[in-house]
Amino acid sequence: MARFLTPRILGRALPVVACGVLFLVPMLTDDRYLFKVLTFVGLNVIVIAGLALLFGFAGQISLGHAAFVGIGAYTCGYLTAARGVPWIVAVIAGTVLAGVGGFLLAIPSLRLKGHYLAMATLGFNEIMSVLFVELRPVTGGNDGLRGIPFASIGAWKIDTPAGNYLLVWGVAVVVLLLTANIIRTRPGRAMRALHGSELGALASGVDTGRLKTEVFALSAGIAGLAGALYASSVGFISPSTFSLEFSVLLIAMVVIGGAGSLAGPVAACALLTLLPYADALIPGLSKELIALIQDWEADISGFVMILVLLFAPGGLAALGRRLGGTSARGAGGVQ
Amino acid sequence: MKGQLKALLATVLILALCTFSLAGCAKGDGGAAGSGTGDSQAKDPYIVGAVLSLTGSYAGLGAPEQNAIEMEVARINEAGGIKGHPLKVIYEDDGTDPAKAVAATARLIDQENVIAIIGATGTGQSMGMRTEVDRAALPQVSVAGGTVITSDFDPLVFQTPWSNSLVVPYTMAYLKKQGITKIAIVTDTGGFGADGQAVLKAQAPKAGITITTAQTFNPGDTDMTSQLTKVKGTDSQAVVMWTAGKEAAIVAKNMLQLGMKVPLYGSHGNARTEFVEGAGAAAEGFHFAAGKILVPESYGEGTPAYEVATDFVKRYTAAYGKAPDTFAGHAYDAVNLIASAMGRLDEGFTSEELRAEIEKTSGFVGIGGTFTFSATDHNGLSAGDLVMYRVENGNWIVEK
Known part of the structure; x- marks a missing residue:
């Protein structure tokens, strides 16, 4: 193996290469379906970046992230479709509202840990699901909200699948850079300390209460941002999209990817999101096979999660590190 | 070394599982297709x-x-x-x-x-x-x-x-003919039911019919006793239900359980055998307006x-x-x-x-x-x- 391919350089170069490839895609193909599918991956990557921060680093579980995505999506959808608010304002509103929701949920949850926190956030997701159905004047009830306009800034409208793809992945890269930065710096170390031992973190001078609410609000806000982008790129939202099922899938992505890593969950997120859309990447797959994968999607991800927990508790990230032969030392922030 | 081996094993296992489940799926399909494309036709479908x-x-x-x-x-x-x-x-x-x-x-x-x-x-x-x-x-x-x-x-x-704007006036005219002027409506909150409720409310005054109460349920609900109890408390002469979901059978059954004697009317959304089978005895006497295909003789024999x-x-x-x-x-x-x-x-x-x-x-x-x-x-x-x-x-x- 060439000397310059040390894991450290590889770890630095890989994200750059990945970004390069991501933004080259529109020049290589004009397959509308592929763009839509990759846009979904990008949207989930944004949510996962926030959830990795909360769950993977700070050790605070949330089974309510789908609800935050929903808050962002409905806020953006309602404001742009029914109120004619400029897109960028609606996206900011969706992000902020979801962040405030996360903050409010975090306050009573400060006293909760482990299973109890999981139950509280799960309850929150269910409450929001009911609200999305029953708040008909705003959400359109079961039938959802349709006719949400595309993203636009002034007169410039992003109305092609390729444009939406670039928009979503552009935001995703920025979010990933920000989270990687947080992880590398003081708040990131405080989060890891909190994850390791709350008492220890307290003893080291970390205001754990404040840290928890902050990271919860940030993570929820990021989920809201993804939701707002989802609303404008798909143009239609309905309650079933933001159900508990989606929250569980998000947690599965972080678990399979590996706690304490950003690259692992992002990779797991890409794999699990692409699973039901395998026909976009692999031409010639039969429709029946795709239908079967879609039917068994939850079972496949559940099974993979069990296997990961049994055989590779560190997830994809730890697998990557171990196969790469590096020590587990470098916590693998961005790697 | 040992850790590396274990990690490798896990990867292989996961990959094997993925390919295995894919292969299993591939074997499992087959007969389901059947869109029946012609055999040697040269032209694009x-x-x-x-x-x-x-x-x-x-x-x-x-x-x-x-x-x-x-x-x-x-x-x-x-x-x-x-x-x-x-x-x-x-x-x-x-x-x-x-x-x-x-x-x-x-x-x-x-x-x-x-x-x-x-x-x-x-x-x-x-x-x-x-x-x-x-x-x-x-x-x-x-x-x-x-x-x-x-x-x-x-x-x-x-x-x-x-569309409901055809079926609702037709149903109301029939109700009027039966001497029914006060109805309770029970609709689902999905597209068809919500639409039905809106049309029923808009058409009732024109038909000279009063709606005593408008109850709703969500698709997926398994019990409508509370809504029907409210209906029972009114002096409605009939219950008009507007839904196309499988929940229709529950409404009929709950009415029977509550001992409600007023007739139940439905819509073209209930023209399905599942409703009759699901509601069983509760479906007896159920009225609904729909097209003529259920009894083809009603088209008029000999017509195109x-x-x-x-x-x-x-x-x-x-x-x-x-x-x-x-x-x-x-x-x-x-x-x-x-x-x-x-x-x-x-x-x-x-x-x-x-x-x-x-x-x-x-x-x-x-x-x-x-x-x-x-x-x-x-x-x-x-x-x-x-x-x-x-x-x-x-x-x-x-x-x-």
């Missing part, structure tokens, strides 16, 4: 997408719809296709979920390059799909019965069932509509072992409206030309009735296409 509810609350509607479409596609292709082009329909299941219907539509448009779309089974799903249909500008023929589908007019969207209907009933019964319901009829109409428009066009037509040609449909004798579309009417049916049914001993009887 015309590809139409169909978004149907094969699972979820409307599964009882989507399944006969798919049956009817498969049967008609096979018939068209055996007869040489459309000017030599075989017709190919690609099915997607929306699980009675608007979000899935939208995703399925996107897949059909972008991945399968369909030229037209049939569906969805439900009103909410049909409306949700509109965003994708509008963005791609191709014709959609919905098989759902909400008025909103054609009253919230979109030049791209057609509808084959009788009667011929079309009996031929359809005969072939459907031979293929699937039971008589078609109204939903199979809506799908029959949808696929034939599209196919006949394609047949009138020159080869190499565009989506817009197909849309314009469907709009020119005039006097098309289908199962739901005789369709005449115009630039402002994309439903094309009239109240004359309806009859009132009563359930008696588990069978549908036409009320005189």
